[in-house]
Amino acid sequence: MRILILYIASIILAAVADGCIDEGFKITGHSAETVSIAALLIIPFVHKYIKGWGWYIVAYLCLRVGSYDLIYNMIRVLPITFHGSTSLWDIVLMGFNPPVIAEMFGRAVFLFAGIIIPIQQIK
Numbered sequence: 001m002r003i004l005i006l007y008i009a010s011i012i013l014a015a016v017a018d019g020c021i022d023e024g025f026k027i028t029g030h031s032a033e034t035v036s037i038a039a040l041l042i043i044p045f046v047h048k049y050i051k052g053w054g055w056y057i058v059a060y061l062c063l064r065v066g067s068y069d070l071i072y073n074m075i076r077v078l079p080i081t082f083h084g085s086t087s088l089w090d091i092v093l094m095g096f097n098p099p100v101i102a103e104m105f106g107r108a109v110f111l112f113a114g115i116i117i118p119i120q121q122i123k
Contacts, residue, residue, distance in 0.1 A: 003047045004118045007060050008067075010039040015068050019075030055117050063114030066107045 013036035020029035049056065069089075073082050081100050083090040098106070 001119075003043060003056065004059075004115065006039045006043050006046070007063050007114070007118070010036045011060075011064050011067055012071055013039065015071035016075055019072050023076060055121055059114050059117035061114075062110045062117065066109075066111035066114055070107065 013032045017029045017031075017033035017036060020026075020032060022029075069083075070080060072078075073080055081103055083094045085091065085094070093103075
């Protein structure tokens with residue numbers, strides 16, 4: 001459970017950091033970014049990878065896909081399904097142009113998978 005909390009905290013802090021930096025709050029953004037990276041770096045010291053680390057990377061990526069853009073858009077006070085035009089991720093999503101309900105369902109599936117994987121790895 002510790003790893004799940006650290007992953008979620010890291011993703012939230014990374015999204016807050018990027019949002020703050022883009023809004024001009026550089027010190028706050030860089031501070032949040034530092035704490036986000038620190039949360040990821042302490043994971044090997046507080047969690048023993050029982051079944052290997054591959055599933056944990058998948059879990060982190062699922063959590064990030066499911067929540068990062070939503071948190072970033074909330075910090076920047078943008079529409080919840082806003083996609084920028086500079087990152088490769090946003091360009092790919094704009095190319096698909098999914099309906100809002102489909103995008104939210106997809107994000108929910110990724111969030112669910114990202115939460116379930118670490119829980120299944122607990123012994």
